[in-house]
Amino acid sequence: MSSANPPTPTGAAALTAAQHRAVAELLRVSPVADELGRRFADAGFALHLVGGSVRDALLDRLGDDLDFCTDARPEDTLRIVQGWADAIWETGRDFGTIGVARRGLRLEITTYRAEAYDGVTRNPVVAYGDNLRDDLARRDFTVNAMAVSVPGREFTDPHGGLADLAARVLRTPGTPESSFGDDPLRMLRAARFAAQLRFAVDPAVRAAMAAMAADLDRITAERIRDEFTKLMRGADPVTGLRLLADTGLADRFLPELSGLKLEIDEHAQHKDVYEHTLTVVANAVRLEAGTGPDFVLRMAALMHDVGKPATKAVAGDGRVSFHHHEVVGARMTRLRMKAMRYPKDVIADVTGLVALHLRFYGYGRGEWTDSAVRRYVTDAGPLLSRLHLLTRSDCTTRNRRKAAALAADYDALEERIARIAAEEDLARVRPDLDGNAIMELLGVPPGPVVGQAWRYLKELRLERGPLTRDEAEEALRAWAAGRDG
Structure with missing residues (x-):
């Protein structure tokens, strides 16, 4: 594999030669890519594995979706893949993309592009490019601006993506201001990659995000929702959330996040709600225990205390209360998620968890009858397993004795639920007469x-x-x- 413009990473962070060979090895064991490359070459066009596919191959996390770019126009691509592809879809044709399925892989083949926003409309204006380097220059981050030709294996990295991958840092190919001006959603994507890949964000990129946060208003709620969902499903959503709050991006579509930063003075005695919330999100991620990212649980963890600012009251002794903040928070969550265009069933599940997250407290005082346990299970319904996790995640006290007592109380509640469930059909509590x-x-x-x-x-x-x-x-x-x- 040769390099059109090899980077020069040095030191312990440098990628090893074995990692350099990872892309070539990927293509060697993936004959589909070579087959496709030869078909394009025979038709007189170039084809390159590109962007996130190259990045993920180097990080040893490549999935079944491969991204390619080419100088062929969509109509040429369709002609080339006809009779070879197991399936073809043209939903992205207006943006120069043809989708192809082959041997269990999903391939997206996109004509070199030069797209930009006019500063007014919310959708990109697409113009086709005519060379690979210009296409790479318009991509969001340097780690996504690398390409490998097929079947020739030529590696192209004009912006030092390998070095940034080694340093685990997000930079833009050109100036951040130019990149975010073309597509403001890239600011949110920076936070998403920070959460997914645990990469640091270059200071210049961070500064541009803060300065240009208002430009996010040009982006549709659906595109913002999709990026935010990916962030929340990332390996480290807390890092992404902090970045959104610190740069002011959250204020453009999720102001409740920054709103959790309640002022705390020497007379008002309550925990830092913002930091508590981020800890609850981190706890929820940890308690998923390998079952995969659960957006509903994580979103409920994020929103469970958003009703506190509106319900805060300070008593004469300085103690702070937030009476009925779960009810207010559920209403706020419903309105916010509706504005973000989430599906009704997802909204219902998240708001249900927010509304129920305080129900457990008081159980340890021995006040719950079997009837109360039945109501707890019935009201939670199919959300019960998530409610268990959310309630446990909400225990963030540093007092080890208190934390142990809460955990023991919830263990006892789960055991009691299991006992009653063994005697009754708690999953479907219905009247004894229809x-x-x-x-x-x-x-x-x-x-x-x-x-x-x-x-x-x-x-x-x-x-x-x-x-x-x-x-x-x-x-x-x-x-x-x-x-x-």
Whole structure:
């Protein structure tokens, strides 16, 4: 593998020769790339593995999605892959991209581009380029501005991406101001890569993010949502969140994050809500225990205390309270996620967790009956496993005795839930009589009375546990008699 413009990384951070060979080795064991490269070459066009695919290959984290760039126009690409691809999609054709499936791999082939924003509209204006170096120059960061030709294996790195990869730092190919002016979403992408790859952000890039944060307003809510979701699903979302707050980017689409930085004086006694929240997010990531990034859990951890600023009250002794902040926070979370265009089911799950996150506290005082446990499980429904994790994540006290006591209390609650679940069907707590049985027993047609009776029986089921048929019918008759009287 040759280098068109090799970087000169030095010292312990330098990439090894073995890492340099990683891309060539990738292509050697991936005949699909070589096959595709030869088809383009036979048609008189160049083809390069590019961007994140090269970066991830060097980091030994390449997936099944490969990105290529070419001097071929989309119509040429379609002609070249016809009869070779297992499937073809043209959803990105207006942006110069043709998608291809081949042997379990997803390939995106994009014509060299030179795209920019006009400073007013929210969508990029796409113009085709005519050479690889210009295409690389317009990419977001140097670590994404490397390419490997196929099938020739020529390595191109005009902006020192290898050196930055070795140093684990994010820089832009040109000036950050120029890059972010072309596409302001790149500022949010910097925070996303910091979270995903645990890379540091170059000071000049960070300064430009702070100075140009308002430019993010030109980007659609959907594009911001998608980048933010990737950030939250990253290996280290806390680093990305700190960067958003520190640069003011969060204020453009998630002002509740910075709003957690409540002023604390010597008389107002409460923990730092902002730092507490970031710790809860980190705890949630840790407690996922290899099950994969759970956006709903992480977002609930982030938003669980957003209602505190609006509910803060200081008593005469200096103690601070946040009464009903879970209710206010759930409402704020719903509005914010709706503005970010999240799907209704995702919004419902996150807001449900926020609303329930305080329910556990008080259990350790021995106040919970079996009825309270049933209500806890029923109200959580399919969110119960996440609620367990969120509640445990919310314990951030440095007092080891208090932390141990809270953990023991929640262990006891989970054991109690398991015991009751073994005796009853807690997953589906329903009345012991259905609607038809209620109508038959009371001699009433379908209508409001049936719904009222059903709700009464469900409350009775939660309070007393399963009833026999005779017990349920007796209770229903007594309810109807009291109602008639």
